[in-house]
Amino acid sequence: MFEDMVTARLYEERLQNEYMEGKRPGFDISAGEIPGELHLAAGQEAAAVGVCHHLRDDDTVTAPHRPHHVAIAKGVDLDRMTAEIFGRETGLSSGKGGHMHLFDPDVNFACSGIIAQGCPPAVGAALAAKKRNSDAVAVAYLGEGAIDQGGFLESLNMASVHDLPVVFVVEDNDWAISMPKARVTTPDDGSKRADGFDMHGARVDVDDAVAVYEAAGEAVGRARDGNGPTLLEVQVHRRMGHFMGDPETYRPEADQEAHAERDSIDRLAARLREEGVDDDELDGIRDAAAERVDEAVTWAKQQPLPEADAAHDHVFTNPPEGVTSDEPEPGAGAAAGGDD
């Protein structure tokens, strides 16, 4: 778990720097190596690893707009995910998706940038598992701001009445962009929503990876054993702005400082030290993670950008006549390469 948490944190720090490349001095969201919005999850790693370390490749995860930490914990191909974020042809989605829309069918991972709309597909994955008598489970991640959304509430009901193997994981980072939880959501403890749907609810109110791991163990176990869904809320912290470039003028400084102080990675490191893991070993894990991140970014940046004509591909799996680009590009289908 520690390794994945550190990888996720270093990955986000690296992306943060890469994102700013070409965007200075005046910040322009569409400029630079990584254009568009970028939502980082530094501070939320415990929720990712604590749950995903119970999962297998055939378990499904749907992630929201802040997906990297969950993707890393679920084992999404880091190289191709990075290439996707850099908009490259060899990215997970051939450059079509970008950072909010990562799809890795090898480990059953998908994303959506529309709030709470990953919940219904997770219910669908759970439904498929149940119909096929498999013991695979589905996990839908969402933020605490997303629990007011109809798609989530309808999913809870559907999961409950059909007793489906799904775990809803609410990452409570206290903020929905500029809106603090208290202003837009009741009750304060989101896991209580489960009560209204006759479903198990639990909350881990400190961002401790081990505590999350234990609570998630119960929830995932319940689903795998055919005993129905769980709503699990986990306290995490958003150390950064909502997206890169967010001036955060709405956020009190004290809040940010408090968040920076209580870091789940430090907490886990302290615990590991208590259990006899020495600093050298922890440093070794950090160094290896840094190297892995560097490899992924270096590889991704060497990948070609897609050819303009590729914009027409993949609208359909079985394209009707005349729907894909009319003129096949010279050398279409040849190995990726060439100038970018």
Next chain:
Amino acid sequence: MSSQEQQATGRTATMSDAMVEAVAHEMREDEEVFYMGEDVADYGGIFDSTTGLLDEFGRDRVMDVPISETAYIGAAVGAAQAGMRPIAELMFVDFAGVCFDQIYNQMAKNTYMSGGSVSVPMVLTTAVGGDYNDAAQHSQTLYGTFAHLPGMKVVVPSTAYDAKGLMHNAIRDDDPVVYMFHKRLMGIGWMPAPDGPKTPVPEEPYTIPFGEADVKREGDDVTVVTLGLHVHRAVEAAESLADEGGPDAEVIDLRTLTPLDRETVIESVADTGRLVVVDEDYRSFGVTGEIVASVAEHDPSALEAVERLAVPDVPIPYSRPLEDAINPDAAAIAEAIRTVAE
């Protein structure tokens, strides 16, 4: 107001400033006007659509709402039916899917279904458009989708001057109005706008009637019909062609889709005989087809040549070369003008 009169006002404003000015004015004049949406209070709107309103009007009238578009957009419908004048903001038009019933079954149709006994005087503001690599769920324009639905007025400003006048009108209108502003035109710090949308804007309130297209550039050879961001791209294309001694293009900014000023388009094509329609929405079943059909229905013989430029029926891709390939730029517009002029 003619463009000379606009110039005479001196003071320029960004499109977001102009919109907010109109909203603030209407809120001062009428207690029944209020604004609700996600991040519209302390943040001032992700796209600066409500900057400063919280300070002046407080949280009762500038309301942050839960991420529950069905609930708060539906609540705007209900408040409007109760006689208030709500403005509800849908942060990105792409999110309409989660609350579409409230928009196209309630907001748009209640007047009709009630036999005119109910009216819905609300404004739905929403950000549209791509051109910044945010991919398929955050970059659509969906002009055609909204204009296709009977019962709503649909407004798409392209300049600060138009944005203000159309907003005054939208709030005062007794019908539901969808006010679609292009992110790239707002003048937001982190998303640089082209020069065009920042125009002179009078301090005092004024209205621009719905259904009056504006000729943003006069020309004799080719009629270019467009809206939103692409007005600026079309003007740029027309100017560059004129500089090279190419065809002289007239650029018509539709400004509103419902009502649609077919007359201005038909009159212009009667003079030029050549039509280019440019849209950032999907090509099929959309604005481009509607404009061409309107001209053809009126007088098929008026059309010597037609080109349509729009997103070629693919979701908006993320990667820069892909998005650039599907979103018509000034060069593509110039090429289309040349083609129809030949």
